[in-house]
Amino acid sequence: MAQDNDNGHNSSNTSSLGSTANNGADVLVDTLLANGVDVCFANPGTSEMHFVAALDRKPQMRCILGLFEGVVTGAADGYARMADKPACTLLHTGPGLANALANMHNARRANTPMVNIVGDHASYHLHHDAPLTSDIESLARPMSRWVGRARHANEVARQAAEAIHQSTTLGGGVSTLILPADAAWSETSTSPVHAPAPEALELDASALRASVRALRDRGDGKTLLMLSGRALREDALLIAQAIAERTGAHLIAQQSNARAQRGRGRVSIERVPYNVDAxxxxxxxxxxxILIGAKAPVAFFAYPGKPGSMLPADCEITTLCPPGGDPLEALEQLAEAVGAARRPESLLALPSMAAADKLGWSSATPINALTFAQAMAELIPDNAIVCDESVSSGRDFFRYTMQAAPHDYLQITGGAIGNGIPLATGAAVACPDRKVVLMQADGSGMYTLQGLWTQAREQLDVLNIIIANRSYAILRGEFKSVGAGEPGRNASRMLDLDNPAIDWLAIARGCGMEAVRVSHIAALGDAVRAALGRKGPFLIEAVL
Structure with missing residues (x-):
């Protein structure tokens, strides 16, 4: 939480203060509720206290406290991915927003609908340049589709409706509304405003014709349908598989995706590997x-002597549906144009890798990236929500779990680590009747470990599996990939987390949840099965 130095108001504005139920804060909450935004993830300060008071008067709004702003925006991201509607966040001035930016970046990359309410000093107090005064607009703009400021109470409802509209239109995005304290506490005669209906991009007829031409050479196996966004839901994947069967095209998912529905009985699909060479x-x-809700794949970083684009230089790329479009409609029209059935003949295009490598559940079997993936293929329960920030330790997970129990898969989308614990927290709020399983790398987990406290406070049904290799293992690989050689003493001290080793059991218990530590695959299986048999938050530290 940003240090709080907002000293309130001057005597000329005392007439607008009080506990009135008809102030800017009240009409803001009413507008949110009128548009279906009924969850608020918050980390407030003095400038937001009238909004907090309004929440007291609006029991329909569920209010959830995060102890760090990155938890707040990360949880709002996970919530929206599963609820298919935005939550709002409440953040304290510019420094509070700055703490939230990394997971706003991930949400932006996931096209997540999110409405951020950022409090600011009273408008007449800004000229004093108090310690928390900052350029909030400039901080918000790079991570937001839309940024607005309510200049006075009568403008709040209209601005809030616009923020909601901008967050839900064109595939979803992040909106940030700045709420000065005097706009929140001043009386208003305005009423809640309903946001305009979300807009959608119309399918480009020329792109559809180009896609049909690309698929015309049936069976040559050299056309790729690259999917992301809404295209990775079960109904859309069935249509995509039918197109692939009709035309001989190959399906693949973008490397980073907001949500995919996968597992037994669903279409199996590969994703673009992180490693450039692979x-x-x-x-x-x-x-x-043919891109459907996806972008052309590029390397996360530049590497000496390696390409930035992962597709062949002479590959013909057609964007049938950009990320802001409607992938389901695009697939339906493409299927009709190529004469594909609405359902595929088979769902077994890609068999589970786990079937070829049966795991031995033994106390002699160590936990490593391979055995962890094999174990999770057997342990994931039906209808689970799997959140993945396992980073290097989870590289094998996707291919080994194609025939696991049916589940929704949420992953980090923007590469800004510290997304996993908040993402799982928000997903559990959205779907209280489903088990959430988080696969969390230990290094990135430390960025937002405060989310464990929120899980415990809200009694969310999350199984947190911390994969503890006690290093930034991905950076060891990157050190080699960029041609920097072998890390020496100083470099190793930037990459290792073992001196001292992080005690995740103590962290979990300090946040109010039970935890166990395991170091071989049989113990991991026992611990996961026990945790799945109970409700509420739990943590397993799996030591590699």
Missing amino acids: AVKLLAPYQRA
Whole structure:
């Protein structure tokens, strides 16, 4: 929480203060509720106290406290991915917003609908340049689709409706509304405003024709349908698989995706690997790529002597549906245009890797990236929500769990680590009747470990599995990939987390949840099965 130095108001404005139920804060909450925004993840300060008071008068709004602003925006991200509607956040001035930016970045990359309410000093107090005064607009703009400021109480409802509209239109996005303290506490005669209906991009007829042409050479196996966003839901994947069967095209998911529905009885689909060499090798055969809710795949970083684009240089790329469009409609029209059935003949295009490598549940079997993925393929319960910030330790998870129990899969989308614990927290708020299983790397987990406290306070049904390799293992790989050689003493001290080792059991218990530590695969299986048999938050530290 940002240090609080807002000293209130001057005597000329005392007439607008009080506990009135008809002030700017009240009409803001009423507008949120009127548009279906009924969850608020918050970390407030003095400038937001009238909004907090309004929440007291609006029991329909569920209020959830996060002890760090990155938890707040990360939880709002996880909530919206599963609820298919935005939550609002409440943040304290510019420094509070700044603490929230990394997970706003991930939400922006996921096209997540999110409405941020950021309190600011009273408008007449800004000229004093108090310690918390900052340029909130400039902080918010890079991570927001829309940024607005309510200049006075009569403008609050209209601005709030616009923020909601901008967050839900064109596939979803992050909106940030700045609420000065005097706009919150001043009386208003305005009423709640309903946001306009979300807009959608119309399908480009020329892109549809180009896509049909790309698919015309049935059976050559050199056309790729690259999917992301809404295209990775079960109904859309069935249509995509039918198109693939009709045309000989290959399906693949973008490397980072907000939500995918996968597992037994659903269409199996690969995703673009993180590793540049592996991605280039996988995509090398394709001469045509049709993007549906996806972007053309690129490397996360530049590496000396390696390409930035993962598709072949001569690959013909057609964007049938950009990320802000409607992938389901695009697939339906494409299926009709190529004469594909609405359902595929088979769902077994890609068998589970786990079937070829049966795991031995033994106390002699260590936990590593491979055995962890194999174990999770057997342990994931039906209808689970799997949140993944396992980073390097989870690289094998996706391919080994294609035939696991049906589940929704949420992953970090923007590469800003510290997303996993908040993401799982928000998903559990959205779906209280479903088990949430988080696979969390230990290094990135430390960024937002405060989310464990929120899980315990709200008694959320989350199983947190901390994969503890006690290092920033991904950075060891990156050190080599960029050609920096082998890390020496100083470099190793930037990459290792073992001196002292982080005690996740103590952290979990300090946040109010039970926890166990396991160090071999049989113990992991026992601990996961026990945790799945109970409700509420739990943590397992799996030591590699």
